[in-house]
Amino acid sequence: MKRWIVTTVTALVLAAVALSLGCAGSGSARKGSAAEKVYVKPGEHDAYYAFLSGGHHGNIYVYGFPSSRHITTIPVFTPEPAVGYGYDEDSKAMLGGRTWGDAHHPGLSETDGNYDGRWLFINDMVGARIARIDLKDFKTRQIFGPIPNLSAAHACPFPTPNTEYVFAASRFSVPVPNRATRIEDYGKDFNGIIAGIKVAPDDGTMSLGFEILTPPFDWDLADAGKGPSHGWEFFTCYNSELAFDSLEVKASQNEMDFIAAVDWRAAQKAVDEGKAKTIGGAPVLHPQEVRGIIYLIPVPKSPHGVDVNPTGEYICASGKLQAEVSVFSFAKFQAAIQAEKFDGDRGGIPVLKYEDVLEAKVPVGLGPLHTQFDDKGFAYTSLFLDSQIAKWKVGPPWNVDDKIDVYYSIGHLMASEGDTKNPTGEYVIALDKLSKSRYLSVGPTHPEAAQLIDIRGPKMELLYDFPTYLEPHYAQMIRAEKLKPITVYPIAENKNKDAIKTAEEARIVRKGNRVDVYALAVRTHFTPDKVKVNQGDDVYFHVTNLEQDDDIAHGFAVLWSNGNMQIEPGETKTMHWKAEQVGITPFYCSNFCSALHQEMQGLIEVQPRGAKVAAVQRPDPRQVSEIAALLQR
Numbered sequence: 001m002k003r004w005i006v007t008t009v010t011a012l013v014l015a016a017v018a019l020s021l022g023c024a025g026s027g028s029a030r031k032g033s034a035a036e037k038v039y040v041k042p043g044e045h046d047a048y049y050a051f052l053s054g055g056h057h058g059n060i061y062v063y064g065f066p067s068s069r070h071i072t073t074i075p076v077f078t079p080e081p082a083v084g085y086g087y088d089e090d091s092k093a094m095l096g097g098r099t100w101g102d103a104h105h106p107g108l109s110e111t112d113g114n115y116d117g118r119w120l121f122i123n124d125m126v127g128a129r130i131a132r133i134d135l136k137d138f139k140t141r142q143i144f145g146p147i148p149n150l151s152a153a154h155a156c157p158f159p160t161p162n163t164e165y166v167f168a169a170s171r172f173s174v175p176v177p178n179r180a181t182r183i184e185d186y187g188k189d190f191n192g193i194i195a196g197i198k199v200a201p202d203d204g205t206m207s208l209g210f211e212i213l214t215p216p217f218d219w220d221l222a223d224a225g226k227g228p229s230h231g232w233e234f235f236t237c238y239n240s241e242l243a244f245d246s247l248e249v250k251a252s253q254n255e256m257d258f259i260a261a262v263d264w265r266a267a268q269k270a271v272d273e274g275k276a277k278t279i280g281g282a283p284v285l286h287p288q289e290v291r292g293i294i295y296l297i298p299v300p301k302s303p304h305g306v307d308v309n310p311t312g313e314y315i316c317a318s319g320k321l322q323a324e325v326s327v328f329s330f331a332k333f334q335a336a337i338q339a340e341k342f343d344g345d346r347g348g349i350p351v352l353k354y355e356d357v358l359e360a361k362v363p364v365g366l367g368p369l370h371t372q373f374d375d376k377g378f379a380y381t382s383l384f385l386d387s388q389i390a391k392w393k394v395g396p397p398w399n400v401d402d403k404i405d406v407y408y409s410i411g412h413l414m415a416s417e418g419d420t421k422n423p424t425g426e427y428v429i430a431l432d433k434l435s436k437s438r439y440l441s442v443g444p445t446h447p448e449a450a451q452l453i454d455i456r457g458p459k460m461e462l463l464y465d466f467p468t469y470l471e472p473h474y475a476q477m478i479r480a481e482k483l484k485p486i487t488v489y490p491i492a493e494n495k496n497k498d499a500i501k502t503a504e505e506a507r508i509v510r511k512g513n514r515v516d517v518y519a520l521a522v523r524t525h526f527t528p529d530k531v532k533v534n535q536g537d538d539v540y541f542h543v544t545n546l547e548q549d550d551d552i553a554h555g556f557a558v559l560w561s562n563g564n565m566q567i568e569p570g571e572t573k574t575m576h577w578k579a580e581q582v583g584i585t586p587f588y589c590s591n592f593c594s595a596l597h598q599e600m601q602g603l604i605e606v607q608p609r610g611a612k613v614a615a616v617q618r619p620d621p622r623q624v625s626e627i628a629a630l631l632q633r
């Protein structure tokens, strides 16, 4: 009898081992080890671009996947001397005197709910600004804001399916309009704001569409509806308790906080019909007076992420202090509004009943923060407290299918095209808040940690760890073939008013104390390379790079000054320099360009105030003819 039991148990154990080996063996759609899956041969390209926000570094990191290589950094809210961003007059003006931002959530432009590869939007939370990067040249082209009345844009920008709008909702609340008051009058005198920012369909230019006044909740994250829920934007909040101190305790008291659902077409219509009040220059709608533009859906326990699934039927919200994801049905939400089944209001905004809108609760684990999707009907939720990702089925029986450990304390996660109508279902990136000892120690501040996970098979597989500089919050990942960046700016299309396109146009023009230097940069000369000015002059160097070869950018830096810029092939940039010291000041090309890069330099002669300097100076005719001949070739 005993022998029979032993034989049976042995057989069962062997069967289980065989089964588990079988699962591991078929765990990935593509064959090979983790190392083989991330290896991109020298000279070959990655399959994806990913854009990681730089947090309080104020910029965007560009990575390639699956290799997890850092390709470049796009400066956005912070000056970057490496490419002269924030040093030339145009980018300086765009930064508006600010030298940092807190960049949280990259948002790729979409057409019909899929990334179209045109633009990338990124918020500056602290400054309530949104930047647009043109993906033709990976340059920041507009910084919109500060958005009036809005104190810190955290739930931002989360574009709509045809990039009709990007959004910004206030993380903090202040009086609107801001005025003298007492902190203790928070509940009475303070307000939150949800702003809809219009995006011009042809060139992406942002402008303010509408603002909605809300109770002083702390708005947290957002996502756009799609498919049946197109036309709505969803926002989570914490602090429905209206605490104004000790928030970590006092803002965690209520069982329920909220999702706000905004009908952005109705809100815009109300503004267009003149129903808004102008506050701080912005058209502000009061939900008490303008009905049908915003509703509240209760969500347990200080939710963070709110994520609409690819079909647009479900809205998934994660209560940070809860072990479940609440999945809401858009159809039930609509039905409850139709039936006017409200449970009172907050600040004039009708509140729906949790049970009326809820479709399912998914027991994912502790500290759910953010959810993304694949192409097989699964969702992936980051679990901050468990340091895990949970994979779960969207739809009955709403079960958790798989979990994987991450290292450590994951915040956001990002799946390949995972918030679109058509996720690619290949990768998830875990954006971990703590790396602890996963990398060589560099002192008390550790690098940020991110991890590449293969989601092609039935089980998630950790492929690679890669450190990042501070501090990616969220990221988005797009198939590489969707982007077609330019390699040079065609000279013929250079419409800069200070551009010059021939050697004969190179000149220095003086009017009063203002001196304009119209210069050319071509390997390996600046023309003119002798500049004569007077002490106290305001000198504007307009440098046109006439190169039309890939990757031949020239720098322009003036000694003993804070000025440095980079001019890419076909570009014109302008830099101001004040002639303060009598004597000679050299300038040079600060970006390596050729074998004779070291010789690419020139001199400024500064004479005392009032010394006679010609109104127009031209370079030596010999130099002009040499450059003209060079340009002919």
Ligand SMILES: [Cu+2]
Pocket (backbone or CB within 6 Å): 524, 553, 554, 555, 589, 590, 591, 592, 593, 594, 597, 600
């Ligand atoms: Cu050069």
